[in-house]
Amino acid sequence: MIGGLYSELEAFEAILQHGSFTAAARQLQVTPGAITRRLNTLEARLGAKLLNRSTRRLSLTESGRHYYAEVAPALAQILAAGERVHDLSAQPRGELRVSLPMNFGRLYVMPHVEAFLQRWPGIDLDLQFDDRFVDLIGAGFDAAIRIGALSDSRLVARRIAQTRxxxxxxxxxxxxxxxxxxxxxxxxxxxxxxxxxxxxxxxxxxxxxxxxxxxxxxxxxxxxxxxxxxxxxxxxxxxxxxxxxxxxxxxxxxxxxxMPDWSLLPIGIYAVYPSRDYRPRKVEAFIDFVEATIGEPAVWDRVIAGRE
The missing domain is CATH 3.40.190.10 (Periplasmic binding protein-like II)
Structure with a gap:
């Protein structure tokens, strides 16, 4: 029973996090049908409908809101513990969806993607280029590179470089x-x-x-x-x-x-990801890769100084 309930709650969490059955299935590496069956089993177990489902959107029912509020903290701890144990012996794997600024991604990520994929053969990259600050959680992204001021308090940020x-x-x-x-x-x-x-x-x-x-x-x-x-x-x-x-x-x-004597404010370059108690290893691997690629001092400063 415990194993079944765990998979049902995992599917429920993935649906809410990614906004669709298809995206949840992709995250958990199962079929959309399996996600549907797990949710149906969970609703039958509880005797209550948790989600309103239509062709356009998903929303929590009143019962679903109350149930999720009760189980979410415990579920986050259980999922994080499972990921930590799994990561002790496993390589990072799965699809990694990342939002990148167009020019930065073109110049400093794409030339090194092949090296990243060779280093981590279990990861499939889905890179989306957009200079706008997309909603990571709503759009189902695992991480993003952002340049400039940060405002979304739901995200964890790690500064990886600075540019003038x-x-x-x-x-x-x-x-x-x-x-x-x-x-x-x-x-x-x-x-x-x-x-x-x-x-x-x-x-x-x-x-x-x-x-x-x-x-x-x-x-x-x-x-x-x-x-x-x-x-x-x-x-x-x-x-x-x-x-x-x-x-x-x-x-x-x-x-x-x-006008080099007149200063303009420097800009921070950050890796951001949805706030969680535990950062998946595939996200950590990508952030470490980008940070190492940029280096210290940053590669663009070395190029300008003639040292690269």
């Missing part, structure tokens, strides 16, 4: 338009603006601890960083960006830093 924000432009652009020496002079320049997180083109500088917000303008903006880097290389204007995104361009001289 800088202004860059091509030597050709600066030869034609001149190099600004203060933020106020940016009003006379074409500024390339990344729109995803802030529609209003305002750049914030710091000097002597006082923030200075400067409105900028330009004829080109985009919600993806790579085309803006290309535009800067081709002399289209001045770009505010992170050093990780332009390390090769700075090292080759295709871009140069503008």
């Amino acid at each position: 924000r800088i202004l860059v432009a091509s030597p050709d652009y600066l030869a034609r338009r001149g190099a600004p020496s203060t933020p106020a002079e940016l009003i006379d320049h074409d500024c390339l603006h990344y729109t995803l997180f802030r529609d209003t083109p305002t750049w914030e500088f710091h000097r002597e601890r006082e923030p200075l917000r400067v409105p900028v303008r330009g004829r080109l903006k985009a919600n993806y960083g790579v085309p803006l880097v290309d535009a800067a290389v081709h002399g289209r204007g001045i770009l505010q960006t992170a050093t990780f995104a332009v390390a090769d361009e700075l090292a080759s001289g295709r871009l140069v830093e503008v």
Whole structure:
């Protein structure tokens, strides 16, 4: 009975965590039919319906809410204990769904994926590239790499690197338009603006601890960083960006830093995952892999300094 109840509760937890029977089945590496049978058996055991099921959504019934509130803490401890014991002798395995920022993932994850898959043959990677902060829990992700301020208190965060924000432009652009020496002079320049997180083109500088917000303008903006880097290389204007995104361009001289005496706030790069008492080994393996790939100092800083 105990073994059956455990599998039923495990299926119930997976359905709630991932939002569908199919995703729960994928997580537990069983068929969707097996998930359905386990839930039906649990409901029959309790004599109560736990989930409202339709073709579009799942929701807890009142009985389901009360039951889950009672069993969730104990279930989390049981599942975590089982994973810990299993991990003592087993290699990490299963599908690992990770959300990655588009440019960062392209530059610093994808070139090393083959090495990761060879190191961990039991893991199947599902990488989703999106600069927006997706709902990890609602979308069924195991982990994500996020750049910038964190706000979701349901997630555990581990900082794996830091990057500077800088202004860059091509030597050709600066030869034609001149190099600004203060933020106020940016009003006379074409500024390339990344729109995803802030529609209003305002750049914030710091000097002597006082923030200075400067409105900028330009004829080109985009919600993806790579085309803006290309535009800067081709002399289209001045770009505010992170050093990780332009390390090769700075090292080759295709871009140069503008106004280095005016600081912009650095950006933290974090690995985040749903808050749990225990972090699955497949998640730990991936975070360790990314952190080791970046290194200390970060690989982009070594490239810019000519040491990579």
